[in-house]
Amino acid sequence: MKKISLIICTLFCMTLLTSATAFSAGRIFFGIATGGTGGTYYPLGGMLAQMISNKVVIGDKKLSATAETGNASVANATLLSRGGIESAFVAADILDAAYKGIKQFEGKDLKNIRALGALYPEAVQIVVRSNSGINSFADIKGHSVSSGSPGSGQWQLLGDLMVAHGMDRKSLAEDYSSFSQSVEKIKDGNLDASLITAGTPTASIMELANYHDIKIIPLTGAPIKELQKVQPYYADTILPANTYKGQTEDVKTIAVRAIWATHADLDDATAYNVVKALYENTDTLAKVHVKGKEISLETALESVSVPLHPGAEKYYREKGLIK
Known part of the structure; x- marks a missing residue:
């Protein structure tokens, strides 16, 4: 009986394999x-x-x-x-x-x-809680900021932004969380800011805005012009008012396609x-x-x-x- 069951099981498995192969072939x-x-x-x-x-x-x-x-x-x-x-x-x-x-x-x-x-263009968004005291890129000095994994595009961009503003990586406490992880940390008060380059509205920022009043820090002025000389792919853009809950004014920033x-x-x-x-x-x-x-x-x-x-x-x- 066991032998017959084994034969039936083997034939069944061979049938499934044959069917899967035919399906893949098409x-x-x-x-x-x-x-x-x-x-x-x-x-x-x-x-x-x-x-x-x-x-x-x-x-x-x-x-x-x-x-x-x-x-x-x-x-x-x-x-x-x-x-x-x-x-x-x-x-x-x-x-x-x-x-x-x-x-x-x-x-x-x-x-x-x-x-x-x-x-599509991906907007560069530095998101903070409204009560963070951070109102410009220069204000992030001495704060904790998420830039993504070392060697990533986000990590490189944060470095370029710091150089353009006369800073280096020792100027802040760098965090290497993903978009979603960084937003959770901001939500819990364990992180001050997150650099997020993505199509807008970005899901993780939308989620944060549902829990706390937020700000998107503008990226404009002479330092940004210097960055654009190094990275010509970054173009000026505007994040329209009401992209996120509580964001009532346009925000000038940059974007990359x-x-x-x-x-x-x-x-x-x-x-x-x-x-x-x-x-x-x-x-x-x-x-x-x-x-x-x-x-x-x-x-x-x-x-x-x-x-x-x-x-x-x-x-x-x-x-x-x-x-």
Whole structure:
């Protein structure tokens, strides 16, 4: 009896394996590395993956896309360079540094990174509680500030901001928490400020504003102009009043555009079809997050400094963006 049961179990498992293999054979799997759940990369990446899965068929195979949480730009660029995933969201300045092998990527070879297209501007937001006594970047001296993981894009930006304001990393108590973790610490009174670069409104900041009165510190003036000489990808922008609960006035800050990137080994047909799916269905993304409204074909090549993937380039030529 045991022998018969073992045979039946074995046959059942073989049937499942055969079915799974056949199912996989009819699909092309496509990953999108995003960021933490407290930012903008993750919800938009999830909607993009769903949209691609619903619309893209290559030959007789359906594209099955998934969005994966990640450690954002620097980690995503590194993951792409070794072919660890098919695509990822990366800030324009980080993607440029990765391709050139400078700053966080010095001595590394990431020349196989390719661009699919530009997404939306990510605002640089320094968030504090209203009673913190911090009203300008200069005021953060001597306070505790979260900048994300050492070597990350956030960490590099905080360093650049401090240099522009005549400070160094010893000028403050640096914390290395994620967006969500830093907001929890501010909420509990264990952190004074967090530097968050993300599409607005940002989920983690919205959550904080539901518990405490907050302020977004403006980034403007001569020090910012100096920063923009070093990092030309950072453009002036305005965070509109009422982006967050209790934020009743516009805030002047800076922003960098997010780029959807891939690697040179992705096949041309897949690259072409996912780019087409994105820019011909931006209205769908707009329903998920307000930043989806800022993704358009007209700005698809803005801030793109690394080579385009040939599949993406083919689509842009068809649309007249490239002659």
